[in-house]
Amino acid sequence: MIDIVIKPGDLEFSQVDLPGFSGETLGAFPNMDVSKAPFLALLKMGPGAVLARHYHPSVPEAIYVVEGVMINDGKPLPAGSFCVHGPNVEHGPHTTETGCTLLFIQSSPVGPDDSVLV
Secondary structure, eight states: OOOOOOOGGGOOOEEOOOTTEESOEEEEEEEOOTTTSOEEEEEEEOTTOEEOSEEOSSSOEEEEEEEEEEEETTEEEETTOEEEEOTTOOBOOEEOSSOEEEEEEEOSSOOTTOOEEO
16 A cells, blocks of 8 residues: 655745746646656636636546635636536636635546646
């Protein structure tokens, strides 16, 4: 059995410069080894940041709003909200007016470059 324990001090956030992102977006990737556990990404989106409309061809994606308000496809989701998008389901854009922190969870075979922009 594999246990992965991540504490707040273990996270290192850096600017995310991937296609489809605009505005200030910092990311930390607690687990990218999907042979051990699902892919995990924490994103801190600054006010006005946008993740363009996209989909993931292989697997579903779950998003948990840790803090702030994320706007998903025009619908505000406050902290504590959870949404799941199935494979090949277009979703987004994800944006925020005031800033937010999001937890993305995906299973194999996905990673930060698996998004197909629409």
